[in-house]
Amino acid sequence: MLKKTLDISTSPHIFKGRSTNQIxxxxxxxxxxxxxxxxxxxxxxxxxxxxxxxxxxVLTEHVLCKxxxxxxxxxxxxxxITGILLGLTLPPSFPLWMAFxxxxxxIALGKYIFGGLGYNVFNPALVARAVLQAAFPVAITxxxxxxxxxxxxxxxxxxxxxxxxxxxxxxxxGATPLAAFKFDGITTSTAExxxxxxxxxxxxxxxxxxxLGGLYLIARNMMxxxxxxxVLTSAFVLxxxxxxxxxxxxxxxxxxxxxxxxxxxxxxxxxxxVSSPITPIGLWIYGGIIGILTIVIRVWGGLSEGxxxxxxxxxxxxxxxxxxxxxxxxxxxxxxxxA
Amino acid sequence: xxxxxxxxxxxxxxxxxxESKDETSGLPIRQFAFAPVIILPMAQHIGAPSxxxxxxxxxxxxxxxxxxxxGFVSVPLHAPVSGKVRKIANVPTISGKMSTGIYLEAFxxxxxxxxxxxxxxxxxxxxxxILQGIQDAGIVGLGGAAxxxxxxxxxxxxKTCETLIINGVECEPYLTTDxxxxxxxxxxxxxxxxxxxxxxxxxxxxxxxxxxxxxxxDHLTKHLPKDLPVTVQVLPVKYPQGxxxxxxxxxxxxxxxxxxxxxxxxxxxxxxxxxxxIGRLLPHGRGIQERVITITGPGVxxxxxxxxxxxxxxxxxxxxxxxxxxxxxxYMGGPMMGMAVSNLDISIVKGxxxxxxxxxxxxxxxxxxxxxxxxxxxxxxxxxxxNPSKLGILAKFEAYDEMVSDFxxxxxxxxxxxxxxxxxxxxxxxxFRQAKRIVRKREAEKKEKAHA
Numbered sequence: 001m002l003k004k005t006l007d008i009s010t011s012p013h014i015f016k017g018r019s020t021n022q023i024x025x026x027x028x029x030x031x032x033x034x035x036x037x038x039x040x041x042x043x044x045x046x047x048x049x050x051x052x053x054x055x056x057x058v059l060t061e062h063v064l065c066k067x068x069x070x071x072x073x074x075x076x077x078x079x080x081i082t083g084i085l086l087g088l089t090l091p092p093s094f095p096l097w098m099a100f101x102x103x104x105x106x107i108a109l110g111k112y113i114f115g116g117l118g119y120n121v122f123n124p125a126l127v128a129r130a131v132l133q134a135a136f137p138v139a140i141t142x143x144x145x146x147x148x149x150x151x152x153x154x155x156x157x158x159x160x161x162x163x164x165x166x167x168x169x170x171x172x173x174g175a176t177p178l179a180a181f182k183f184d185g186i187t188t189s190t191a192e193x194x195x196x197x198x199x200x201x202x203x204x205x206x207x208x209x210x211x212l213g214g215l216y217l218i219a220r221n222m223m224x225x226x227x228x229x230x231v232l233t234s235a236f237v238l239x240x241x242x243x244x245x246x247x248x249x250x251x252x253x254x255x256x257x258x259x260x261x262x263x264x265x266x267x268x269x270x271x272x273x274v275s276s277p278i279t280p281i282g283l284w285i286y287g288g289i290i291g292i293l294t295i296v297i298r299v300w301g302g303l304s305e306g307x308x309x310x311x312x313x314x315x316x317x318x319x320x321x322x323x324x325x326x327x328x329x330x331x332x333x334x335x336x337x338x339a
Numbered sequence: 340x341x342x343x344x345x346x347x348x349x350x351x352x353x354x355x356x357x358e359s360k361d362e363t364s365g366l367p368i369r370q371f372a373f374a375p376v377i378i379l380p381m382a383q384h385i386g387a388p389s390x391x392x393x394x395x396x397x398x399x400x401x402x403x404x405x406x407x408x409x410g411f412v413s414v415p416l417h418a419p420v421s422g423k424v425r426k427i428a429n430v431p432t433i434s435g436k437m438s439t440g441i442y443l444e445a446f447x448x449x450x451x452x453x454x455x456x457x458x459x460x461x462x463x464x465x466x467x468x469i470l471q472g473i474q475d476a477g478i479v480g481l482g483g484a485a486x487x488x489x490x491x492x493x494x495x496x497x498k499t500c501e502t503l504i505i506n507g508v509e510c511e512p513y514l515t516t517d518x519x520x521x522x523x524x525x526x527x528x529x530x531x532x533x534x535x536x537x538x539x540x541x542x543x544x545x546x547x548x549x550x551x552x553x554x555x556x557d558h559l560t561k562h563l564p565k566d567l568p569v570t571v572q573v574l575p576v577k578y579p580q581g582x583x584x585x586x587x588x589x590x591x592x593x594x595x596x597x598x599x600x601x602x603x604x605x606x607x608x609x610x611x612x613x614x615x616x617i618g619r620l621l622p623h624g625r626g627i628q629e630r631v632i633t634i635t636g637p638g639v640x641x642x643x644x645x646x647x648x649x650x651x652x653x654x655x656x657x658x659x660x661x662x663x664x665x666x667x668x669x670y671m672g673g674p675m676m677g678m679a680v681s682n683l684d685i686s687i688v689k690g691x692x693x694x695x696x697x698x699x700x701x702x703x704x705x706x707x708x709x710x711x712x713x714x715x716x717x718x719x720x721x722x723x724x725x726n727p728s729k730l731g732i733l734a735k736f737e738a739y740d741e742m743v744s745d746f747x748x749x750x751x752x753x754x755x756x757x758x759x760x761x762x763x764x765x766x767x768x769x770x771f772r773q774a775k776r777i778v779r780k781r782e783a784e785k786k787e788k789a790h791a
Contacts, residue, residue, distance in 0.1 A: 007667045008679040009704060010769045012755035013697070014356055014512065018716075018762045020709040076709060118710030118763075224715065273714045278728055322729070329747045330351075330584065330723040331597040 020117075023222045024077035030213035031084050031268065037206050042092035042144060043151025045159055050203075052096045053128075054083030056103025064112045078117045082106045085125035085268060088203025089261060089308070090132070093144035093156035097163040098136050102128040122315045123272045126308050133308075139167055143176055143199045176200045178260045179304040181251055193258035200260065207263040214267035223271050226280060230287020231266035231294075232257060238295045250299065262294060265307035275315040282318075282325040290314045350588040352722050353577040354756045356512050356675065358551055363635045364515040366643045368523055371629075372659055373420050373445050377650035379405065380430050380438040383688035384479040385486045386412035388438060397424045402454035402625055405441055414477045414487050417626030419648035420445040431685050433671055433678050443650065456624030461533045469538045469621070476620040477627045477689070482506060482517075482581065482610035483672050485690030488617070491609070492538050494602060501605035503541040504590055505532060505614050507548040507555065508574065508581035511673025514693040516631040517611050519644045521548070521555035524615045525562045531618030532569055539607050543568040546611065547590050549576045578675060579754040583608045585722050597750050612692075627689060636670075638663040638696035647687050654683040656694065663698050670695040675755045709763035717757035717767060723750050727757035727767045734770035739778050748774055 038046040061079035065072040073079075086102050109131070110124030111117065133140050144156060161167040177188035177198050192198055198205055217223035239256040256262070270276065270290050277286050290310050297306025381388035389406035393399060399418045406416040422445040430440030459472040474489040494500050505528070509517040521528065532544050548556045550573050560571045574580060574589050584595050586608060593604045601608055616627060628648060635642045640661030647656065653669070670677040671691050717727035725747055733742045742748040748771060757767040 006669055006679075006681060006683070007702065008681045009668065009702075010766065010772070011670075011674070011676050011678065012759050012768070013668065013670055013674040013677065013679070013695075013702070013704075014759065015703060015705060015764070016354075016356075016760050016762075017703065018760070019705065019707070019764065020712055020714075020762045021707075023712075023714065023762055116710065118712050273712045276713070278713050278715045278718055278726065326746075327718065327724045327726060329597065329725060329750055330588075331594045331599070331750065332747070 021076045024081060026217060026220060026222050027081050027268075028077055028084065030216050031081070031088070033209050034088060034203050034206070034213055034264070034268075035084060037209050038088065038092070038203050041146040041151075041205060043148065044154075045144060045151070045156050046087075046092040048096060048155070048159060049090050049092060049094050049099050050084060050087030052099040053087035053090065053103045053106075054080060056100040057083030057086065057107050060104045060107040061112070064108065073116060076117055078111075079107055082111070082124045082128075085123075085203075086128045088264060089125065089129050089201050091140060091143050091201055093142065093158045094139055095136075095161040095167045096159055097161065098132060098139060101135075102132045105131050118274055120274055121319070122312055123269050123275050126269060126312050126315075129308055130312060141179075143179075143201075145199050146205060176260065176304065177255075178298065181255070181259075182298075182304040187251060187255060188259065190252075190254045190258055193255070204261045204264045207258045210263045210267050214271075217271075223267075224273075224276075224283055226283040227271045227276060227287045228266040230284050231270055231291040232262070234288040234291030235262060235266075235295050236291075238292050239299075242295075242299065256295060256298070260298075260305045261307040265294075265311055266290070269307075270311050270314075275318055277318050277321045277325070279322065279325050279327050282321045285321055285325065286314055286318055289317070348589060349575050349577055350580065350585040350722055351724065352720055352756075353579065353585070354720050354759055355576070356578055356759060358576070359512045359635075360515050360518070360551065363513075363633050363642050363644055364518050364552075366515075366519075368519050368631050368644045368646055371645040371647040371651065371656070373648060374651045374655040375445055375447075376425070376652070377420055377422070377443040377445060377648060378430050378440060378652055378684075378686040379416060379419075379443060379650040380432050380440040380686070380688065381406055381416065382432065382436075382438040383416075383485060383649075383690065384414055385484065386410070386414075386490070389413060389416045391427060391439070391441065393424050393441070395424055395427055398422070399424060399443070400454045402456075402628060404626070405443075408474060412487055412490050414474055414479055414489075415626065416477055417628060418443065419628040419650050422446050431682050432688075433680060433685050435681065453623075453625060453628070456626070458624045459534075459621045461530065461537065461622070464537075466538045466540070469534050472621050472624070473534075473538070473617055476617070476625065478613060478616055478620070479689050480610055481612040481616060481630055481689065481692065483511075483676070483690050483692045485688065488609065488613055491607060492535070494539060494607075498602045499605060500539040500541045500602060500607050501543070502591065502607075503532070503535050503539055503544040504586060504601075504606055504608045505535075505544060505546040505611050506581060506583075506586055506608050507546050507552070507559075507611040508586060509552070510549060510576075510578045510581040511675055511677070511693070512578075513633065513635050513695055514673050515633045515635075515644055516692055518552050518555055520612045520615050520631055521552065522558055524619070525559055527615040527618040528559070528611060529562070529564050529567060529569070529618065530622070531614035531616070532567060534617050534621055535607075535609060535614060536567070541607065543570070545569075545590055546571045547574055547580075547586055548572070549574050549580060551576045579722055579756065582722070582752060582754060584752070597747065630687075630689060630691070632687065632691055633693040634660050634696075635693070636695040636697050637701045638666040638698045649687060649689055651687045652683075653680065653685050653687065653694070656687065657683065657696070662696050665698045665700075666696050667699045668697045668702050670697070675759070676753065705764035708765060711763055711765060714762060716760040716762060720756040720760045722754060722756065723747070723752065725751060727771075730774075731765055731767045731770055734774050739774050739781075742774055743778055748778065751775070
């Protein structure tokens with residue numbers, strides 16, 4: 001005899017079987033090689049900074065959910081991404097208590113007050129970094145040299161600064177290639193930039209590993225390829241034009257492409273789905289603006305690096321791009337065939 | 340973007356769900372047993388329900404008229420078996436609503452000889468006579484919509500039909516009825532096309548078939564009659580290519596203007612099984628008594644393509660084919676657009692193209708709903724090029740007017756592609772169904788007020 005009751009549900013009855021936390025997890029996988037390389041080149045310092053930022057992010061997310069009496073959303077992995085990304089944008093010798101504050105700010109001010117995952121206007125990791133940059137201008141621009149011989153055995157003294165104390169930096173500190181160019185006119189070779197033989201923030205130093213992570217996500221259809229392509233192309237074209245006009249004053253477009261946080265920003269930050277537009281044309285415009293703003297800030301601004309502010313500014317106009325640029329709906333604005 | 344036309348021979352966007360057709364596509368159509376009692380709802384097509392012309396206790400012969408069409412957008416209903424009208428009463432339908440219907444008790448040892456009506460000669464009949472013949476045969480779209488076919492074939496004044504498109508796409512996963520019909524009933528299909536060409540005045544007919552049914556395309560190509568302007572076109576596999584709009588874009592390369600019918604671009608689309616039915620019934624003046632249905636899904640023991648009398652109770656069908664004890668959901672139609680059955684006492688209707696039985700294990704409905712992360716998967720899937728993400732957010736805020744005016748809600752035909760791909764498992768298409776219903780209701784109320 002047949003069962004009396006059946007379950008009912010609305011169509012469709014089959015699903016692709018992909019989930020948001022699976023996408024987020026894969027972004028974490030794609031970020032791990034970047035983390036490993038960072039630890040390899042900067043040693044324990046980088047590991048501690050990234051781990052602290054990540055721990056602070058996840059903890060903040062959990063606590064905020066508990067406070068607002070909701071089920072914890074730590075399981076969607078988005079807080080892990082925010083933490084790792086924040087850690088990767090910080091100098092490897094950054095005091096840990098500051099990194100912790102950054103993690104808290106990223107989740108609390110960058111994401112949670114907007115309504116949590118899906119509602120944030122800005123990339124939470126960059127919100128955190130912007131606040132840290134304003135609060136601790138010295139610490140965040142003091143770069144630690146890469147490949148120090150004792151990097152796996154000793155910890156930079158600055159990193160263990162007590163909370164709310166002024167950090168003391170070690171005597172040796174390296175300038176980033178961008179700063180070296182901007183303030184001293186020294187250029188770094190593209191090969192060194194691509195393979196990370198340079199100083200910089202924990203995660204920005206090897207362009208090749210970042211690109212590989214991005215390709216993995218693009219291949220799995222978990223990242224929109226248009227954004228990194230648009231960012232890098234527009235940055236390359238604008239800096240190329242400047243270089244052609246005066247190669248004495250302006251650096252080569254290759255240098256622009258592979259230096260600083262542009263690669264990390266283009267691949268892992270600008271591509272945050274929530275804070276970027278949704279239509280293909282909107283994505284091209286969004287990416288293009290980020291690339292151009294980055295070069296404009298780098299060349300004419302007072303800072304040596306412009307990726308963070310250009311992404312944050314473009315995040316702000318992203319909803320407006322979506323309301324202006326809409327898909328042409330099937331069967332509209334179409335010349336009718338003479339019947 | 341003519342320079343980079345990546346969408347040749349198909350429409351834009353769409354999805355690729357697993358086809359799941361292998362288990363039944365090779366099984367020939369088999370006659371199904373007659374149920375002891377047949378239950379026939381009068382509302383089994385779009386339009387006015389049929390009007391009963393028999394009385395309780397009356398004996399009827401297979402093929403005899405049981406109910407006549409009630410107006411132009413309506414069709415008659417014929418007796419699927421010889422037997423006795425036991426009761427005229429309300430019967431359950433899949434939507435949950437009751438419909439007036441007939442309980443027909445089959446004679447167990449009847450010869451089941453079919454009664455014939457007025458034959459329609461394809462060579463001498465006028466288009467009007469053919470149109471009438473199609474309505475008299477009770478023919479509706481067998482692809483699942485169950486829209487009266489003759490209504491679609493009536494070309495409005497001032498319009499001309501250039502191309503007749505025969506829809507053999509069958510893009511819904513699991514279903515293989517059209518596939519088997521194309522392999523086994525080529526003569527009926529071509530006869531049907533002959534009638535359809537005459538009735539529409541079309542210059543040519545194109546049979547659209549997806550590449551996963553290459554054998555059917557080859558079979559039809561081999562048997563193409565020389566005296567008919569028919570061609571077969573193989574299309575890349577993509578859901579929802581069987582939707583009229585998508586199929587026309589795939590074959591003709593044009594889009595149907597929003598809110599208009601295919602005739603706007605000089606085309607009429609008819610399902611291939613419907614075409615075969617026209618070709619089989621009209622020469623004898625018969626009415627529809629049975630249809631081919633794919634019965635499949637992990638919960639079914641004897642999967643197959645069966646010729647089942649209209650009105651056969653679903654419970655009887657499932658008992659005959661044998662189902663797993665752990666069945667949890669039964670769908671009528673395909674898994675993308677088919678409806679879940681809540682009551683096994685409903686019966687097979689003319690629009691039933693498939694019966695899918697899933698057990699607990701296969702019902703893989705995601706339970707966690709995440710917030711929309713604006714990944715754009717739905718935007719890349721929507722064949723109408725809507726923005727389901729934005730529509731979904733607006734639906735949550737009940738901003739129905741904005742959904743219609745700024746985001747073309749009413750162009751959504753509920754194919755379910757957005758819901759299929761959404762990684763946050765947001766039931767987008769369900770939101771849109773509800774929103775469309777509310778918008779239509781409000782409009783009707785507005786009209787009523789204006790009249791009052």
